[in-house]
Amino acid sequence: MKIKVTSLYVDNQEKALHFYTEILGFSKKTDFSQGDYRWVTVVSPEDPEGIELQLALNSNPAAQTYQHAQFQQGQPAMMFYTDDLNGDFERIKAKGVEFTMPPTDVTASKIAMLNDGCGNLIQLVELARY
Numbered sequence: 001m002k003i004k005v006t007s008l009y010v011d012n013q014e015k016a017l018h019f020y021t022e023i024l025g026f027s028k029k030t031d032f033s034q035g036d037y038r039w040v041t042v043v044s045p046e047d048p049e050g051i052e053l054q055l056a057l058n059s060n061p062a063a064q065t066y067q068h069a070q071f072q073q074g075q076p077a078m079m080f081y082t083d084d085l086n087g088d089f090e091r092i093k094a095k096g097v098e099f100t101m102p103p104t105d106v107t108a109s110k111i112a113m114l115n116d117g118c119g120n121l122i123q124l125v126e127l128a129r130y
Contacts, residue, residue, distance in 0.1 A: 003051055005041065008078050009058040009067045010118040013038055016055040019116055023095050024080075026053070053078070058119065067119050074100070076113060076123035085110050085126035 010016035017040055020026045026042035029052050033039075041052035058064045070077055082088050085103050089112050093099060100121060101113035110126045 005052045005054055007054040007056040008120060009063045010055050010116075010120070011058055011067075012118055013040055013055050013057050016040075016116070016118040017042070019118060020053070020055065023092060023097060055118075071119060071121055074113075074121065077120035079123045079125055081125050081127065083126065085112060085124055088124060 008016075017028065017031070020042045021028055025045065027045045027048060029041045029043045029048070031038070031040045038057065039054065041054045043050055043052050056063070058067050067077070089099065089103050092114065097117075098115045099112055100115060101111070103110050103112045103126075108128045110128070112124045114122050114124070116122050
């Protein structure tokens, strides 16, 4: 078995698709609708056949409650790894994105946290090189 798709609740799929592709640099993998339902996923351009991130509309009250609680507690909804945290921080910040934590050294890594504008905090991680 292997993980193929993981989901992230968002409050607006179109806004999320713009953020995750145009701001963070992911690539759209799938996007189709049936009635009011829309399935949209993005992937890393470094691994286009890898794990897909579904941008799932938080139309379910339980999803909204979960997403809001995670955000209020300062918990990241997703973590993305990078080889150049400082470079990504500067690139993303220049596009007007709000960071709730600048690049910070922690045990065995450096992390930063940003607000995706769709109801989530996203953590960027650069592993320490020994």
